[in-house]
Amino acid sequence: MTVRRMPAALRPLAGMLLLCAASCQASDSVLPVNPAGVFERLILDAIAVADRNTEKSGFFVESIAAARSIAQNSALWTSERISVCFWNGEEAARLAVAKSAQRWNSASRIALDFYEASGKTRRCVNANTADIRVSLNGQDAALRYFPGQERNGNWSLIGRQGNFPPIGEGRDVRYDVTVNLPEAAGKLALNDLDQLDFTVGHEFGHALGLLHEFQAKVCAGWIDIDTLASDQGWSKPDAALNLAPLTDLTIRYQTVGGYDKLSIMQYNFAAKYYVQRPPEVNPCRRDKDVIAPSKGDFATLKELYGKPKGPVLAATQVLRVYGSIAGLRDKLLQRRQFALQNHPPVADALGEVQRALQRLEDLENGRY
Numbered sequence: 001m002t003v004r005r006m007p008a009a010l011r012p013l014a015g016m017l018l019l020c021a022a023s024c025q026a027s028d029s030v031l032p033v034n035p036a037g038v039f040e041r042l043i044l045d046a047i048a049v050a051d052r053n054t055e056k057s058g059f060f061v062e063s064i065a066a067a068r069s070i071a072q073n074s075a076l077w078t079s080e081r082i083s084v085c086f087w088n089g090e091e092a093a094r095l096a097v098a099k100s101a102q103r104w105n106s107a108s109r110i111a112l113d114f115y116e117a118s119g120k121t122r123r124c125v126n127a128n129t130a131d132i133r134v135s136l137n138g139q140d141a142a143l144r145y146f147p148g149q150e151r152n153g154n155w156s157l158i159g160r161q162g163n164f165p166p167i168g169e170g171r172d173v174r175y176d177v178t179v180n181l182p183e184a185a186g187k188l189a190l191n192d193l194d195q196l197d198f199t200v201g202h203e204f205g206h207a208l209g210l211l212h213e214f215q216a217k218v219c220a221g222w223i224d225i226d227t228l229a230s231d232q233g234w235s236k237p238d239a240a241l242n243l244a245p246l247t248d249l250t251i252r253y254q255t256v257g258g259y260d261k262l263s264i265m266q267y268n269f270a271a272k273y274y275v276q277r278p279p280e281v282n283p284c285r286r287d288k289d290v291i292a293p294s295k296g297d298f299a300t301l302k303e304l305y306g307k308p309k310g311p312v313l314a315a316t317q318v319l320r321v322y323g324s325i326a327g328l329r330d331k332l333l334q335r336r337q338f339a340l341q342n343h344p345p346v347a348d349a350l351g352e353v354q355r356a357l358q359r360l361e362d363l364e365n366g367r368y
Contacts (some may be wrong), residue, residue, distance in 0.1 A: 075159030076209045076304060077110055082131045084114045085124035087143055087177070089136030093185040094121040097134065100200040104208060107298035109306035112204070127174035132162060132207050138182035146175060154199050155180050159209035179207055197291045201264045205293065208301065211246065213263035219284040220245040222275050257303075260296035261286050 084101070086094045098114035098121055105111045112132070116122050124133050135143055138151030145151055146166045162178030165171050181203065187196040214223060229239035260266075261284060268289040274282045302308070 085130035156206035
């Protein structure tokens with residue numbers, strides 16, 4: 001699935017879609033030979049069980065309530081570290097792109113890794129250097145652009161599609177370029193950091209597996225596809241591919257939560273491309289451009305890939321947060337009660353945590 005380049009009138013607004021805690025920090029080391037060491041380890045184990053099972057079950061309801069977006073099922077990454085390299089561009093531009101893209105790293109368990117051991121951005125040597133391979137110069141003659149990959153447009157392959165063989169090629173062939181950002185250096189030179197952040201954030205959202213937010217069913221009929229296609233010189237099929245509701249296409253996708261008007265995965269459309277039907281209000285229109293992933297975007301990645309890894313809390317920090325073993329136990333009891341009402345399977349896991357906490361109390365009281 002490919003798209004045409006977005007001409008200059010619209011390119012600054014968005015990139016193109018291309019398809020083919022904790023407050024306390026401490027060491028987790030323990031003293032292995034005395035009861036205090038056992039006590040601490042059991043606390044860590046109990047918290048790990050609680051976090052693992054509540055995360056797996058979708059127990060953190062506040063995150064799920066905020067989670068919104070569309071992702072392509074087959075393109076989601078299966079590893080937690082996603083390496084990125086650059087084929088070209090000055091180091092200043094590469095660093096600016098890396099800094100902007102890394103805003104996604106706080107969202108979930110997976111992380112974009114741009115750097116060599118030296119601290120400089122990673123250079124692409126070949127198509128096997130990294131998972132995501134970025135070009136900042138569409139006119140780089142050394143790079144092969146496959147059909148549908150326009151040299152002068154901002155676009156990204158979706159998720160791990162960059163490691164699939166290009167259509168019509170042998171299984172050992174890989175795309176040279178999986179993210180194309182030929183306008184990044186120019187935006188940086190002009191100090192147009194808002195547009196740089198939007199474009200980079202949008203395209204790396206695609207690189208993490210997200211699709212266009214405005215292709216949700218709720219926006220069907222509310223984006224003037226015909227006018228947009230005419231203004232940009234697109235064929236109607238090409239415009240529909242990038243703008244039509246995904247229910248009209250054949251992509252296998254999943255949605256997380258409801259439609260999010262503030263998602264960075266929605267273009268910053270000019271007002272004239274929003275359909276007006278007074279007195280109805282266009283549900284997809286936003287009057288202010290966005291430049292950063294929304295809370296819903298972050299919650300979506302957390303739902304798809306798991307919550308970020310945080311520092312492990314040792315026993316003294318656990319007690320500092322909860323006040324006592326009893327305080328920690330009360331918190332888990334509250335979680336268990338919620339689980340019983342909303343997601344019974346997780347209650348069994350929390351029961352295991354409670355039994356571990358009972359053991360902690362036994363240790364605390366000298367009943368070894």
